[in-house]
Amino acid sequence: MEKEIERPPPKKVDVIETVELRKSYGDVEALRGLSFKFSSGVMGLLGPNGAGKSTFIKIAMGLLKADGGVVRIFGEEMSEDRREIKRWIGYMPEGRCLPEALTGVQLVYSMGILSGLPRKEAFYRTHAVLDFVGMGEQRYRPISSYSVGMQQRVKLAQAIVHDPMLIFLDEPTSGLDPFGREEILKLVQELKRVGKSIVLSTHILRDVERVADEVVVINRGELVAKENMKMVMRRGGWMEVSIIGNPEKLLEKMEERGWSYTLLGSKIKLKTLNQEEVLEFMKMAEESGVTVRSLRSGVRDLKDLFTDLMKGGGEVA
Amino acid sequence: MGRSIIKTVKLSKWYGNIIGINDINLKIGRGMYGLLGVNGSGKSTFIKIATGLMRQSRGDMVVLDEDPWDNPKLRLRIGYCPEGFGLYDEFTGEEFLMRKALLRGYSLNEARMVAKEFIKKVGLQEAAGRKIKGYSRGMRQRIKFAHAIMFEPELLILDEPFNGTDPFARIHLMDLIREMVKKGVNVLFASHILFEVEELTENVIVFHRGSLVAEGRIWEIRSLLDSVPLKIFFRTKNPHQVSSDLLNLPEVEGVFKHPEGLVAHVRKPFEFYPKLQKYVVEEKPPIEEFYPLDESLENLFGYLLRGVGM
Amino acid sequence: MKVERRGYLPYKGARMGRLSTLLTYVLFEMRSMLTKKRSIILLVLIMFLLSFPVLSVLAGGGWQFYQMKKMEVSRAILSTYLEFSSILLFLGLVSSAITVSPRVSSEMKEGTLAIILSRPITRDDYFVIKLSSSFAYIFTLIGLPAVLSAILFMGALPPSVKYDSVFILSRLLAVLLIYSFFLTSLGLFSSTLLRSPTAAGVLTFFLPWVADLAGALLNTVLNLPRKYILIALISGTLGTATNGFVSSPKGADLTLWHQALALSVLVPALMVFVAYLIIKGRQEV
Numbered sequence: 001m002e003k004e005i006e007r008p009p010p011k012k013v014d015v016i017e018t019v020e021l022r023k024s025y026g027d028v029e030a031l032r033g034l035s036f037k038f039s040s041g042v043m044g045l046l047g048p049n050g051a052g053k054s055t056f057i058k059i060a061m062g063l064l065k066a067d068g069g070v071v072r073i074f075g076e077e078m079s080e081d082r083r084e085i086k087r088w089i090g091y092m093p094e095g096r097c098l099p100e101a102l103t104g105v106q107l108v109y110s111m112g113i114l115s116g117l118p119r120k121e122a123f124y125r126t127h128a129v130l131d132f133v134g135m136g137e138q139r140y141r142p143i144s145s146y147s148v149g150m151q152q153r154v155k156l157a158q159a160i161v162h163d164p165m166l167i168f169l170d171e172p173t174s175g176l177d178p179f180g181r182e183e184i185l186k187l188v189q190e191l192k193r194v195g196k197s198i199v200l201s202t203h204i205l206r207d208v209e210r211v212a213d214e215v216v217v218i219n220r221g222e223l224v225a226k227e228n229m230k231m232v233m234r235r236g237g238w239m240e241v242s243i244i245g246n247p248e249k250l251l252e253k254m255e256e257r258g259w260s261y262t263l264l265g266s267k268i269k270l271k272t273l274n275q276e277e278v279l280e281f282m283k284m285a286e287e288s289g290v291t292v293r294s295l296r297s298g299v300r301d302l303k304d305l306f307t308d309l310m311k312g313g314g315e316v317a
Numbered sequence: 318m319g320r321s322i323i324k325t326v327k328l329s330k331w332y333g334n335i336i337g338i339n340d341i342n343l344k345i346g347r348g349m350y351g352l353l354g355v356n357g358s359g360k361s362t363f364i365k366i367a368t369g370l371m372r373q374s375r376g377d378m379v380v381l382d383e384d385p386w387d388n389p390k391l392r393l394r395i396g397y398c399p400e401g402f403g404l405y406d407e408f409t410g411e412e413f414l415m416r417k418a419l420l421r422g423y424s425l426n427e428a429r430m431v432a433k434e435f436i437k438k439v440g441l442q443e444a445a446g447r448k449i450k451g452y453s454r455g456m457r458q459r460i461k462f463a464h465a466i467m468f469e470p471e472l473l474i475l476d477e478p479f480n481g482t483d484p485f486a487r488i489h490l491m492d493l494i495r496e497m498v499k500k501g502v503n504v505l506f507a508s509h510i511l512f513e514v515e516e517l518t519e520n521v522i523v524f525h526r527g528s529l530v531a532e533g534r535i536w537e538i539r540s541l542l543d544s545v546p547l548k549i550f551f552r553t554k555n556p557h558q559v560s561s562d563l564l565n566l567p568e569v570e571g572v573f574k575h576p577e578g579l580v581a582h583v584r585k586p587f588e589f590y591p592k593l594q595k596y597v598v599e600e601k602p603p604i605e606e607f608y609p610l611d612e613s614l615e616n617l618f619g620y621l622l623r624g625v626g627m
Numbered sequence: 628m629k630v631e632r633r634g635y636l637p638y639k640g641a642r643m644g645r646l647s648t649l650l651t652y653v654l655f656e657m658r659s660m661l662t663k664k665r666s667i668i669l670l671v672l673i674m675f676l677l678s679f680p681v682l683s684v685l686a687g688g689g690w691q692f693y694q695m696k697k698m699e700v701s702r703a704i705l706s707t708y709l710e711f712s713s714i715l716l717f718l719g720l721v722s723s724a725i726t727v728s729p730r731v732s733s734e735m736k737e738g739t740l741a742i743i744l745s746r747p748i749t750r751d752d753y754f755v756i757k758l759s760s761s762f763a764y765i766f767t768l769i770g771l772p773a774v775l776s777a778i779l780f781m782g783a784l785p786p787s788v789k790y791d792s793v794f795i796l797s798r799l800l801a802v803l804l805i806y807s808f809f810l811t812s813l814g815l816f817s818s819t820l821l822r823s824p825t826a827a828g829v830l831t832f833f834l835p836w837v838a839d840l841a842g843a844l845l846n847t848v849l850n851l852p853r854k855y856i857l858i859a860l861i862s863g864t865l866g867t868a869t870n871g872f873v874s875s876p877k878g879a880d881l882t883l884w885h886q887a888l889a890l891s892v893l894v895p896a897l898m899v900f901v902a903y904l905i906i907k908g909r910q911e912v
Contacts, residue, residue: 048483049455061745083747087642091745097738106659113652114746116642128636147356158742163638174481177355177509178618194635203483206512239606242536244590266519275603282597291590293536294608303516306484 009088009165013075014039015197016060016166021069023055023221030055032221033069038199042192044208044215044229045201046302052221053201054094057168060199061091073166087115090164092155094171094201100144104135104154107143108161115162122161129157133187149180156187166197173207185210205302209233215302217309224309232305236298241268241281245290253284272297320382321346322472322503323367327376330362337362339527340376345505349498351514352507353618354524360507361400363524364476367505368397381471393421396470398461400477400507406450410441410460413449417467435463440489454481462490466497473497475506479513491517511614521614525622538621539612545620546570546582552606553578559602566592580610649752656760660726661767669722670768676714677776680707681783689784701791706873708777708799712806716865719769719810724832727761727814729824731902735909736822754906758899762811769810770803798872805891809865812895812902819905864891 014037021034031052047053058064060071062080071078076085098107105126112122130139133153138146143154152172159167169188173181181204188211192198200212208215208229215232217225243250247268254261254270257280261270273281278295285292323345330337338359354360365371366378369385369392378384383391405413411432418428436445439459444452449460458481465473473494479487494517498504508514514521515535523530523538531538540547553559556579560572563581568589570582583589586609597604643651660666692700734740743753777799781792817830864887871884 046484048485049453051483058741063741063744080744081749083645083749086745086747089745091742093738093741093745095738097742099733099737099739102659110652110655110659111742111746113655114648114743114748116644116648116747117638118641118643119651121638121640125636125638132635149356155742160635162746163636175509178353178511178615179355179623181509182615182619190635194637203481203487204510205484206510244587275605278605279597279601282594286594286598291594293586293590294612296606296608303484303488307488310485310488 007084009074014072015074016043016199017070017072017075018056018060019070019072021056021059021071022067023052023059023064024067030221031059031066031069034218034221034223035069036216036223036226038197038214038216040197041213042188042198042200042211044212044302045199045218046203046205046208046215046306047218047224051219053218054170055221056218057091057170057199057201061089061168062086087162088165090159090162090167092159092167092169092172094174096151098143098146098151098154101142103142104130104139104146104150104157107154108158111158112161117162125161125163126157129161130154132160133157134183148175149177149183152176152180152184156184160191160196164196166199167191168199168201170201171203172200173202173204181207205306209302215305217305219309225305227305232300232302234300236300236304237272238269238298239272240264240294240296240298241270241292242266242294243268243285243290243292245288247288247290249288250285250290253288257284269298321379322381323505324379325376326378328363328366328373328378329375330359330366330371331374336527338366338524341529343522343529343532345522347503348520349494349504349506349518351518351521352505352524353511353514353521353614354507355622357526358524359527360524361476362527364474364505364507368392368395368474393468394471396465396467396473398458398465398473398475398478400480407448409446409448410452410456411436411445413460414464414467417464421468431467435467436460438466438493439463440486455483455486458482459486459490462493466493469500469502471503473502473504473506475504477508478506479508479510487513511618515614523618523621530621531617535614535617536609536612539609539617540586542617542620543584545611546584547586547612548610549581549583549586550575550577550606550608550610551579551581551604554603554605559604562596562600562602566596568592578606645752648748649756653756653760653763656756657763657767660730660760660764663726665725666722666764666768669718670772673715673718673769674772674776677711677772681776681779684780684783689788692784692788692790695788697789697791698794700788701794702873704777704780704790705795705798707780708773708795709802709869709873711773712802712869713866715769715773715803716806716810719765719806720813720832720835722768723761723765723810723814724828727764727811728818728827728831730761731757731815731818731906732821732827733824736824740909750907754903757815757906758811761814762807765810765814766803766807770800770807773803774800802869802872805865805868805888809891809895812898815902816898819902864894 016038019035021031022029023031034052034056045053045056055064059066060073060078062078062082062085065080073085074088076082078085102110108130109122109126112125113119117125133156135150135153135157138150143151146154156169156172159169172184172188176184185207188198188200192211200208202208212229215225215227215229216223251261251268259270261268263269281295282292321344323343325341325343328341328343329339341363352360352363362371366373367380367385369388372386380391381394385391405416408416411429414432414435415428418431419425423431433445436442439462441456441459441463444456449457452460458478462475462478465475478490482490491513494504494506506517519534519536521535521538522532551559551563560579563569563572563579566589568583568585570584573580573582593607596602692703695703734743744750774796777795781790781795784790813834814831817834818824818827821827821830867884867887868891871887876884
């Protein structure tokens with residue numbers, strides 16, 4: 001049997017680099033000159049529906065041809081027939097995509113074969129990755145009987161059966177309940193820990209905050225923002241206070257002191273307090289007969305980034 | 318003020334010999350409540366009974382002081398946004414909303430006006446004339462939402478309203494919900510995305526395997542959980558002093574190091590907070606921040622349903 | 628059931644080359660098609676039907692061939708098997724409609740195409756896989772049992788009966804290959820054309836009948852010679868082509884036979900080409 005030795009992807013290059021990527025469907029422009037670089041780790045890919053996320057992923061995987069521009073994966077230009085590059089890539093599409101007649105094992109095994117694993121290795125790895133994603137005996141049952149959670153696991157298993165270096169996850173937690181989401185996010189973190197690069201496209205901002213190192217926001221086929229997650233999640237210039245009791249008196253006192261505030265549900269949002277001011281505030285609370293339960297400086301998150309982007313002309317698509 | 322929006326007594330529903338919900342005694346007051354539970358916990362059954370789509374096997378439910386089953390008058394007072402995406406595909410978005418107005422006896426012109434108004438509200442102007450068949454999931458959610466909030470319902474029941482919507486639409490829909498609540502609309506919504514629930518409301522109802530597990534404010538439920546001590550974080554310039562002082566309090570079980578400060582494990586937080594406040598005011602130690610670490614809904618959910626944090 | 632979680636395992640081994648990959652996957656596809664319950668039922672039915680000639684020669688000792696010349700015996704045996712051809716064609720059509728044609732369309736409908744094309748293969752590879760696995764499947768179902776039965780038949784004849792086994796087997800094989808190709812092309816054509824697996828199955832099954840009916844109608848109404856009407860080729864021409872293998876036609880008949888033969892390969896080839904273009908051009912994966 002003819003065999004090929006795996007060429008490992010080159011190190012120290014950007015995992016993904018796109019230059020002026022363009023793609024239209026008829027007269028709808030899905031991508032209009034998308035350019036960015038993703039060096040390594042986990043990249044969150046965010047954007048409204050129809051922003052071009054899926055189109056970008058499909059072009060980066062070689063499933064679609066771009067009208068113009070280049071995608072480089074590990075420094076090599078991507079196209080459909082670059083078989084050796086496609087081996088470095090795994091893909092978990094969004095929605096239902098599994099053939100219902102096959103069992104989980106059959107599906108993952110067949111995908112292993114298609115990725116070029118020899119038969120015995122494919123069989124061995126099928127079970128190894130199904131164990132990794134936590135599929136039990138259900139793996140021998142037809143996919144039509146699977147719950148959403150099991151389908152997501154099998155989808156992830158088939159994406160990693162050939163040990164890719166770069167994994168595209170399209171809405172991996174969509175439709176899952178909190179425990180199911182947690183399981184998938186833990187698997188993503190584990191994959192990141194063993195050195196895989198991951199592109200996580202999702203609508204759930206908290207997922208990106210949990211696992212991503214970088215975030216790329218695209219809208220209408222263009223790059224809107226590319227940020228380091230550490231920069232996004234920096235401390236904001238405000239404090240959030242929660243109290244037990246009726247806040248009215250405390251709020252009056254704050255007004256007298258000249259501290260402006262806003263109410264966020266039951267939380268009081270006010271400017272950052274320094275050491276003495278914290279003490280003063282606690283005294284005010286004590287005098288007002290309420291108990292402070294939590295006093296923390298606010299942290300910006302992706303939602304704030306999005307709110308800023310929306311204000312800055314990012315229209316609701 | 319004190320009246321309850323939804324009240325159930327021993328509410329149960331069986332499907333054949335499978336239990337949907339079991340003996341639910343619950344009073345839901347005014348305001349906004351999040352309805353939580355994993356798949357198959359009985360959330361949808363509860364919502365279906367409340368909207369009159371299904372009849373309970375046993376027990377009673379009262380919604381806005383009326384029995385929901387077979388009660389068209391009550392239906393007019395409830396706005397309901399179902400979970401699925403099966404809409405009237407052949408209608409345009411505008412026609413879909415107009416239909417509801419026409420069914421309420423509006424004239425054609427009035428109905429069109431109302432439909433336009435709500436389409437604008439959810440930001441679907443561009444797609445209003447297109448058939449729903451061609452809508453994305455996010456657009457379907459918005460048109461469903463517009464349909465639910467038409468005619469100022471007293472109670473809004475939303476089942477997974479953000480499913481499939483992008484972050485922009487989520488922020489927009491959340492603002493709309495907050496606006497409705499400010500106007501005095503009561504909202505009950507089910508969601509899998511816990512932090513979104515947290516962002517909208519403090520009040521939650523947790524179902525598990527058909528039973529009611531907890532009801533109330535998130536942090537109160539957390540504080541009442543005796544099995545797991547509450548972890549409270551302290552940022553301070555003098556960790557040694559603060560940690561030895563904290564250990565003198567009987568509620569503090571232990572104090573541990575944290576890269577940015579200290580973490581105290583606390584039992585009976587309700588007794589601890591006032592003492593902590595007194596300590597800060599009287600002893601004047603240099604405390605910059607303090608807050609519970611595992612008070613999020615995600616943690617609570619894990620503690621309640623699995624006995625461990627997530 | 629709770630599973631002990633295993634950590635992630637990297638893979639350091641070798642990978643198969645392109646040809647081995649495609650071959651292994653084609654075998655996997657074929658196996659998963661053949662092990663379906665419906666395929667097994669069809670296979671048993673076909674084998675049951677094809678056991679009759681063998682049983683008759685075992686029971687009667689082939690006395691009817693005693694007074695015949697070598698070529699006559701060969702032709703008689705061949706026509707015995709080709710009498711089964713219409714029933715094989717029918718059962719092959721059923722298997723093509725219920726097993727082959729839903730394959731591509733269900734992969735497009737369920738979205739499996741996306742995860743298949745994300746593998747290190749191209750659309751051309753995908754097309755080759757589908758064509759060859761469907762062809763191999765159909766041939767296994769209708770071709771192999773027929774050839775096997777013919778071999779057994781000849782083996783059961785008494786040694787005094789002389790026959791030309793190369794003549795019989797080569798022609799039988801030729802007919803069966805043409806049938807298999809025709810059925811494969813039909814299944815592949817409708818399954819790439821239509822998104823719904825059920826609709827694809829229905830189209831596969833009824834297209835030949837409709838074409839035949841239309842051909843017959845045009846033939847009687849417009850009085851056009853049947854062989855020139857392209858849509859009538861599908862079953863009419865196959866019949867002409869099949870008969871030509873037995874009767875070794877001469878003169879004007881030979882021209883007619885060649886035309887029929889050419890068309891019964893060209894029309895399926897055209898359908899396969901259309902299927903290829905559709906797979907190649909389909910943007911939404």
